[in-house]
Amino acid sequence: GFINALGNDIAGQNSTFNNLLGANFNVQTDNTYYGYGSNQTAPDVFSNAGTFTKSLTTGTTTMDAEFNSSGQVNVQTGTLALAGGGSESGSFSVSSGAKLNMSGTFTFTASSSVSGAGTAGFSSGTSTFNAGATLNPAKGITITGGTVQLDSVQTLASLTISGGSLNLTNTHLFINYGTNPDPVATIRGYLASGYQGGNWGGSGIDSSAAGHNAAYALGYADSADPGNPAQLASGTIEIKYTLYGDTNLDGSVNSIDFGNLATNFGKSGKVWDQGDFNYDGTVNSIDFGLLAGNFGKSAGSNADVVSAADWAALDAFAAANGLMADVPEPTFLGLSMLAGIGVLARRRCKQRS
Numbered sequence: 001g002f003i004n005a006l007g008n009d010i011a012g013q014n015s016t017f018n019n020l021l022g023a024n025f026n027v028q029t030d031n032t033y034y035g036y037g038s039n040q041t042a043p044d045v046f047s048n049a050g051t052f053t054k055s056l057t058t059g060t061t062t063m064d065a066e067f068n069s070s071g072q073v074n075v076q077t078g079t080l081a082l083a084g085g086g087s088e089s090g091s092f093s094v095s096s097g098a099k100l101n102m103s104g105t106f107t108f109t110a111s112s113s114v115s116g117a118g119t120a121g122f123s124s125g126t127s128t129f130n131a132g133a134t135l136n137p138a139k140g141i142t143i144t145g146g147t148v149q150l151d152s153v154q155t156l157a158s159l160t161i162s163g164g165s166l167n168l169t170n171t172h173l174f175i176n177y178g179t180n181p182d183p184v185a186t187i188r189g190y191l192a193s194g195y196q197g198g199n200w201g202g203s204g205i206d207s208s209a210a211g212h213n214a215a216y217a218l219g220y221a222d223s224a225d226p227g228n229p230a231q232l233a234s235g236t237i238e239i240k241y242t243l244y245g246d247t248n249l250d251g252s253v254n255s256i257d258f259g260n261l262a263t264n265f266g267k268s269g270k271v272w273d274q275g276d277f278n279y280d281g282t283v284n285s286i287d288f289g290l291l292a293g294n295f296g297k298s299a300g301s302n303a304d305v306v307s308a309a310d311w312a313a314l315d316a317f318a319a320a321n322g323l324m325a326d327v328p329e330p331t332f333l334g335l336s337m338l339a340g341i342g343v344l345a346r347r348r349c350k351q352r353s
Helices: 017-021 184-198 255-264 285-294 308-320 332-340 343-352
Strands: 002-004 024-027 033-036 044-046 051-063 065-067 072-082 085-088 091-094 099-102 105-108 113-116 119-122 126-129 141-143 147-150 154-156 159-161 165-167 172-176 204-206 216-222 236-243
Touching: 091 099, 091 119, 159 165, 159 184, 184 204, 184 216, 184 236, 255 285, 255 308, 285 308
Parallel strands: 024 051, 044 065, 051 072, 072 091, 072 099, 085 105, 091 113, 099 119, 105 126, 119 141, 126 147, 141 159, 147 165, 154 172, 165 204
Antiparallel strands: 002 033, 172 236, 216 236
16 A cells, blocks of 8 residues: 555555545655555555546656556656556556656556656556557657557657567557657667567567568658658658568558569668668568568458569569579469460479579
């Protein structure tokens, strides 16, 4: 329970806040309540529509608590350090200038949200925002350790990772930086760190879903890119779970994507929308192989999305650059088309030679 300035445990350990303290519990100064007693063994539970409001001018209050039912936490000023954990179905509000720092293992259910005008920080453990949970699109998050996992599409104003990782699973994230300096180089650095040789389990921005599906990765696009391939609003970056080779993040790997790679093939200093899919800055045979393996595919579908002429162009490029070994066998649906223009025969001859 909470300890007052005299060291007395006023609430009793492992208490249910709304039952013992009333529907609403307010901490108004930095010396009214602080910390927990040494006998604290399990999280307190805050539930049944109660509201915990922290309004401090200075200092930090640490709560080891679970929030469920309709429980709500309002951080108005100062810093609330949340050190508990569990499945959270309540909501969090962080006012301007205030901070919410979570160091436990939390899972936010469909009805919960993290919102307000303050800053959310994560230092250890795992905080999971699953389907329906929302982050405040007007503010950012800071990760200094542990893992923050997003299971649904989110929009943030900023993202800072100095330790730990942001796991995008199989969803995507928008960074709406507006008129602030474009952070795309920093975002790309986070992705390069998360790539981890294609395992997608490194620090920075990673994806547990991509780590279990070799055809998928995290791609990104910036509204400031030439041609703005993802048709993003000005001042926006998109980071998306998608197929390797999907340069414009439209969910398909087709002749447009191949054209973007072919234009930049053999060049360095390139990025995702130019054909660099393994985050090494160079568009080469590795990137071609990743695109070719998904050529004609759409995310979540096996349908062929390219024509026989597109396959012929890919084959011609591969033959001219010594890349035929990276071109996959044609799909069953494409066999008749490719045989009609001699592509299939050429591939088989190549294999026999």
